Amino acid sequence: MKVLFLSQTSELGPSSRYRVYQYLDYLRREGIDCDVHPAIPSKHYQKVYFTDNPLKKIPYFSLVFLKRLASLRFIKNYDIIFLQKEILPQFYPVLEKAISRLNNRIIFDFDDSIFMAPPQRDSLLYRLRYKNSIPEILKASSYVITGNDYLRNYALRFNRNVAVIPTSIDTDKYTAKRKASKKKDKIIIGWMGSRSTAFYLEQLKGVFKALSQKYRIGLHIIGADEYRIKGVDITNKRWSLEKEVADLRELDIGVAPLIDDGWGRGKCGLKVLQYMGIGIPCVSSNVGVNAEIIVDGVNGFLAGTESEWIEKLSLLIEDKTLRRRLGAAGRRTVEKDFSLKENAPKLKSILEEVFQCGWGN
Numbered sequence: 001m002k003v004l005f006l007s008q009t010s011e012l013g014p015s016s017r018y019r020v021y022q023y024l025d026y027l028r029r030e031g032i033d034c035d036v037h038p039a040i041p042s043k044h045y046q047k048v049y050f051t052d053n054p055l056k057k058i059p060y061f062s063l064v065f066l067k068r069l070a071s072l073r074f075i076k077n078y079d080i081i082f083l084q085k086e087i088l089p090q091f092y093p094v095l096e097k098a099i100s101r102l103n104n105r106i107i108f109d110f111d112d113s114i115f116m117a118p119p120q121r122d123s124l125l126y127r128l129r130y131k132n133s134i135p136e137i138l139k140a141s142s143y144v145i146t147g148n149d150y151l152r153n154y155a156l157r158f159n160r161n162v163a164v165i166p167t168s169i170d171t172d173k174y175t176a177k178r179k180a181s182k183k184k185d186k187i188i189i190g191w192m193g194s195r196s197t198a199f200y201l202e203q204l205k206g207v208f209k210a211l212s213q214k215y216r217i218g219l220h221i222i223g224a225d226e227y228r229i230k231g232v233d234i235t236n237k238r239w240s241l242e243k244e245v246a247d248l249r250e251l252d253i254g255v256a257p258l259i260d261d262g263w264g265r266g267k268c269g270l271k272v273l274q275y276m277g278i279g280i281p282c283v284s285s286n287v288g289v290n291a292e293i294i295v296d297g298v299n300g301f302l303a304g305t306e307s308e309w310i311e312k313l314s315l316l317i318e319d320k321t322l323r324r325r326l327g328a329a330g331r332r333t334v335e336k337d338f339s340l341k342e343n344a345p346k347l348k349s350i351l352e353e354v355f356q357c358g359w360g361n
Helices: 014-019 021-029 042-049 054-077 094-102 124-140 149-155 195-214 244-249 262-266 270-278 306-318 320-337 340-357
Strands: 002-006 033-036 080-084 106-110 143-146 162-164 187-192 217-222 234-237 253-256 282-285 301-303
Touching: 002 054, 014 021, 014 080, 021 033, 021 340, 054 094, 080 094, 080 340, 094 124, 106 124, 106 340, 143 149, 143 340, 149 162, 149 262, 187 195, 187 244, 187 270, 187 306, 195 217, 195 306, 217 244, 244 270, 253 270, 253 306, 270 282, 270 320, 282 306, 301 306, 306 320, 320 340
Parallel strands: 002 033, 002 080, 080 106, 106 143, 143 162, 187 217, 187 253, 217 234, 253 282, 282 301
Antiparallel strands: none
């Protein structure tokens, strides 16, 4: 079986890394021939995703579009085409339509509410684009894979063959062995994400300020722009693939704030699972899949109001034993339900089903 994975980015992009790249070794060991063609390769990733001026992105997107067009001639050489999100969002769904005409064994995978505009980019143009485009590719796909039940319920409106494969953690990479924080006199609270999700941190500014007035804490922000709060000891770190796990291991507590809207409910819990995979306790907004992964007080904490955030974080700051207990329980949660070892066979099974049944639109 030959499968072409058309990923949104190289492995530098978190969605592509966790939905495609981390599965490749397993699938190849199982005898599946896998090729990956990212829309945004590594050499262009920083220039595209870390540039605010849209005009500077035009040359890269134009080049990528031409490369995608050229690759259409190879589509018929594969048994299955695996589309990870929109393969080139700026031109969606032009290329997807072309692919479906050349090869109708398509698996479409998405782990965000891509059928609506992101909160920070909401406009009439975005709403019309996403509202009309996503159903078309869902209908044209042989099979749809989503990252949670909220997304699955949307996809079922347009395709009956839908399965959930949750965001999964490589437990061999994310080990629970932790090194001590370099600042031993402080408890390190941390957040890992990207520029596109950093706006969720705004709701915690008052929380971090209040905690800093009461406790000796440090705040590590990994992957966002410069994040500043007067009176709070903040270390801003640039995210890198090589240091991702090491940076997480420096944390004592992780935070995962969200907003309770359609975009927040479409999130698939990556931050929470990363913290749990390392074995550190986390506090998350009581929203979406995060509220399904976390059992409050058992393997983490959920918070809805600012006072609840302060209360839950204070409990963890004050009690080392509680941090260890919740961290260990979180690690067990990942191993049981959200590990690569647990979920890679599910992806293999879907690929085999589509291949053997010869499904097409």
